[in-house]
Amino acid sequence: MTQVITRLKTWLAHELTPKSAIANTAYFSFALLFSLIGFTLDIMPFGAALVGCAWLQRQSKYALSATAGAIIGALITADTCSLISVAAMFLFFVLAVVIKQGVTPIDKAIILCIAIFVPIPFVKSASTAGFVSGFFSAMVSMALAYVLSWGHDGIKHVWKREALSYSELTGLLCALTLFSASFGSFTVLGIRIGCMLAAVFTLCVAAQNGFVAAIPAIALGLGRVMAGDPMTFVGALAICATAAGPLHKFGRLASSGAFAITSVLLSVLVSLTGMLNIAETVAAVGIFLLLPTGFLNHFTISQMGRGELGAIERVEIINKRLCMTANAIDEVAQIFDSQSDGPCGCDDRVFMQRQLFGMSSMLRRLTHYQAPGRLKYSLDVGAMGKAKEGSRQSGDSMGVCRLDDAILVALSDGMGSGAQAHRESSSAIALLTQLLEAGFEPDEALECLNRLLIHQNGDTDFYSTMDCLLFDRTDGSAKFIKFGAPESYLVRDGKLHKLYAEALPAGIVANASPAMHIVTLRRGDTVVMMTDGVSDTLGAHTGEAILSNVCTANTVQDAASALLSKASEAGANDDISVIVIRVQ
Structure with a gap:
């Protein structure tokens, strides 16, 4: 007992x-x-x-x-x-x-x-x-x-905030159907709460999936029939979903507007009981418009969830990621091989241990790969660079890399000018890109980059600045990551905002950490990144030059070219590079 x-x-x-x-x-x-x-x-x-x-x-x-x-x-x-x-x-x-x-x-x-x-x-x-x-x-x-x-x-x-499989979404819709049915005939200010909730859930599905929203709408309507509403409610809800669905690509305002107009027309023109009344329609649309976008993304029926990614697609993704990982590890091996004659101290062992942990966590994330969410934003990127007068090659390097649901824009300034500086900066961008493509988190990749540049440079005084923008195309969030880079600028609604933080360049101090700003960007925002050759030359007139040259340009490439010309005319005595980014 x-x-x-x-x-x-x-x-x-x-x-x-x-x-x-x-x-x-x-x-x-x-x-x-x-x-x-x-x-x-x-x-x-x-x-x-x-x-x-x-x-x-x-x-x-x-x-x-x-x-x-x-x-x-x-x-x-x-x-x-x-x-x-x-x-x-x-x-x-x-x-x-x-x-x-x-x-x-x-x-x-x-x-x-x-x-x-x-x-x-x-x-x-x-x-x-x-x-x-x-x-x-x-x-x-x-x-x-x-x-x-x-x-x-x-x-x-x-x-x-994880993706849903088909079975999970089916179960969720079933639970929502019972939830709306559980209100029975309960009414507040002429609004049948259960009917209003059924309309909200229908809008959530229609805004993400288009025509197929009519099927969940029928299920939600039948839930209300169980609660005592007439069958006409099922038809009305399905018709409204069918009207709202095709406009889902134009945003939730378009979908909800089509839903509301159809519902009002049905309630006015069709003399049958059980239709959504105007108050219920207005309340449902209002609640729907207030729901966060991240919540709505979970109603995407076509979205592949865990365990339901097709076998061929899954193998292709894993093979691609493993190849990228192999390339990154080869790069690491070559750098350490070139330094194999030197002693390996305690710091080196700690570094290698941390990177091995980073690799193992990356491989774990790889085995649990999920399809990217709905990509709602894109970037239009224009870049222009010019070598220092008298130099045959610029020491600056630029790169753009598309990740699963993000875009990396990177600008690196190698120490000095010429071929050696260009090798330093281009190597830094190439290695960072490979690490991020392989699946490393940004902090893991940047720590690895810093330590590897130290080993690569040995006793020399070469180093590279690193200026990165990591933009999430699902929610518009942007990470500005800087290793010794000058300030970046954000132009929003004609006003200039400076983004800056102190951090040493990569490849000098073993424990150096990058400075980071996290900003939520909007459509129409313009970001300007530049090397110190531009910022030092323009000085206090940098902001004025951006507003007068970037904001008036037709394209981002024209904007980058105009700003570079301004710095060149001002007597730049260094390699100069500019990247102009516009959120679409």
Whole structure:
């Protein structure tokens, strides 16, 4: 007996944690709500299905909360069938934990099946029709438990801002359908809350997927039919989704506008009950427009989720990444090989250890590759450079690299001018690009770059500045990363903003860290990056030169050329390079 109690205590301590308080509260509330709505609508026991969903999770942290909510709901409604099912689930699962010290997925499926089908002979045996109806409801509840478990995974990944698989999105839409149905005929200021929520969810799908939004709209509409609304609501919602879908490429304003116009026309011109009224339409569109973009991205049906990337595409991506990794490692090996005669001190061993950790974490990320999110932004890049007067080759180097969902724009200024300076700067950009393409995080890649330049330079005094813009095409966020580089400039709405922070050039001090600014860019923003040959020459007139030459140019290439000409005319005595970037 003592051993049994100990096992129960261990299980409860493992399953119930402070971190799961919010989720436990949600499971309790929804189990209670689903029990009430299922009994009110005289359809299958939704409460038992949600409890089954909680038990099906790998760690059943929420099963006790869901059980409590479903039991209270069953007691309130005197729903004997649900009460027996939920109690049987609880009893069987606790016995399984005590006896087996663990429950496998097969055990859970068997227990769930027995618990849901057990009440039928006792509660539904009064008539053949009742028995058949109860058996059908039990089958639907069994299937619904698994579908809701997919929805649980979907909500979890939405919370973590991860991509959804098809099954998770299906489960999430099913959960949302039940959620909108659970409001029944509840009305506030003439707005049927359930209908309004169904419209919001339909807009979320339409704004991301186009015509196919009509299918989820029908499912959401049928959820409202279960709550007592007429079938005309299903047709109206599907028509509105079909009107909004084709405009999804023009943004959410276009989609929501088409949805609203169609809904209003239907409510005015079609004399049928059950349509979305004007107040419900306005409320749904308003809520939809306030939702964050990151949340809407999870409703993309065509998006490939974890484990559903096609086999051929997955192999191609992995092969490409591994080739890039091999190139980066070859570059590292060549640099260390050229310095093999020198002593390897403690700092070197620490560095190599950190880079090996970086490589292992990169390979781990590679095995969990996910398709990039929806790319909403692009960059138009113009660049121009000129060697110092009397020098045959500029010591500056520039590069643009497209990553999965980002763009890297890099500008490096090698020490001095000429071929040696150009080799230093071009080597720095090439190595940084290879590391980022292979999958290294920016901080890992920059630390590696700095230490490798130190080893490559040996006892010489050569070094390189590094000025990078890493732009995320999914959300517009930009990281300005500087190793000894001069300030960059942001032109927004005709106003000039300076971006600057102190940092040593790469390849001087082993523990040097880059300076970093994180800025959210908008369409129409212009960014200007330059070497110190330009900034030192223009001096206090740099801002004026940018506003007068960059803002009036027709293209970014014209802007870069005009600014370079301005610096050259001012008597530049160094290599000069300019990059002008415009967000599209």
